[in-house]
Amino acid sequence: MERPFDKQIDRLKVKLIKMCSLVDEQVEFAIRSVDEKNISLADLVIERDLKVDKYDTKIERICQKLFALNQPVAMDLRLVMSALKINSNLERIGDLAVNISRFAKELPAKPGFYSRLHFMEIAFLTREMIKNAIDAFIGGDSDLARRVLASDDKLDNMVHETSQTLIEIMKEDQNNIEPALKFYSIFQELERLGDHATNISEEVYFIVKARSIKHRDEDDLFRDHDFNSES
């Protein structure tokens, strides 16, 4: 006999997966709105953020109800705890997609230096991280989650290199400063998107393995005697 609790958990998973798909598409459209200078796509992302916020609120309510009425334990407890955090990260990813779309609308026509930025290469890596984080969550795949973590360093390096290139571009011609600053902000948002994909992957690892890998190894983290005696 299926417990009413299982139905609620399934409902939570379905809502999260739907939110994942929506947010993934928001990021895709935001990136395309920059690359294609597509204003209507940017407007669509901005408009659909309300839908992301609705999912956020709905998922929070489901989690609150699950905690209050069902007192989840073990795997169920970790899932509901992590669902709340994954939800927050997805909501932030949605906000960042909106920010990128707003920058896309403000950008003048594609500047001459665009090809030096490797925008689509970096955007592709960011999207892949988000997609893998979502797949890891859906499939309960802790190995895939770990791989997302490894990609974050690569993304950070690529964004850092591009930031240096942008500084050079600004030095070359002061007419470049305004569009280059917009691109600088867009790359910062891509880097943050990678951070949120990493956060989601850490939560997936916690759900599956019951260990936190957010900071460093949990055992090292709590080796400090004073901290232990306080708790």
Next chain:
Amino acid sequence: MKDVKIYTENLSVFFDYIQALNNVSIQIKANRVTSIIGPSGCGKTSFLRTLNRMNDLMHGFKMKGEVKIDGVDIYDDNIDVVNLRKLVGMVFQKSNLFPKSVYENLIFAPKLNNIKDKNKLDEIVERSCTQASIWDEIKDRLNDNALNLSAGQQQRLCIARALSVNPDVLLMDEPASALDPISTSRIEELIFELKKDYTILVVTHNMQQAARISDFTAFFYLGQLVEFEKTTKIFTNPSNKQTEDYITGRFG
């Protein structure tokens, strides 16, 4: 209201000079599970027993106010109490099976209601046991003494026995408090299944159980109905401070 099954208006109950219930007005919805929670002596069980007139023979029992089921005043002089209890079944904290076979326990009430046909009785036994999710476990043990079943099975058999006369309402007084966690979980699943066909009231000391199983929760204190709301509301944002203190364990 069409979906209201049980309705009480200013219900007060006394046992001699002790007032057990004080002006309780409540509307219990049909085909929903309603939990009644509150500290010991708050009137939970007195309220439940008032709904099928189990208090009538208690020493010094007096009541004021109205109790209606399907719009009918159950304390009216014309009410046949035996028929009322057919409509409103009850399950207690400890199973109270007769020291007879499983089969005889299950056909006891139908026979009292003049059902004699063996096929019909067999049909009732299978239906009520299936509804109480115990048929598969006892279909080959119908002639065994009912008291030889496990505690969890005995309690589900009590539920099956209550269902044998096709009641509309099922009153449960701490139905799982004497059971282990697995048997408790089976009873809770059963309650969830049964609400499709019955209106269920459960008295429980276990607040987590009330949260898990019920659609509505009533909090009683000192004989008064303090708060009656959807269970989600009670356990996430109760309106009354006493309710909040009780469910968070800060009471007293």
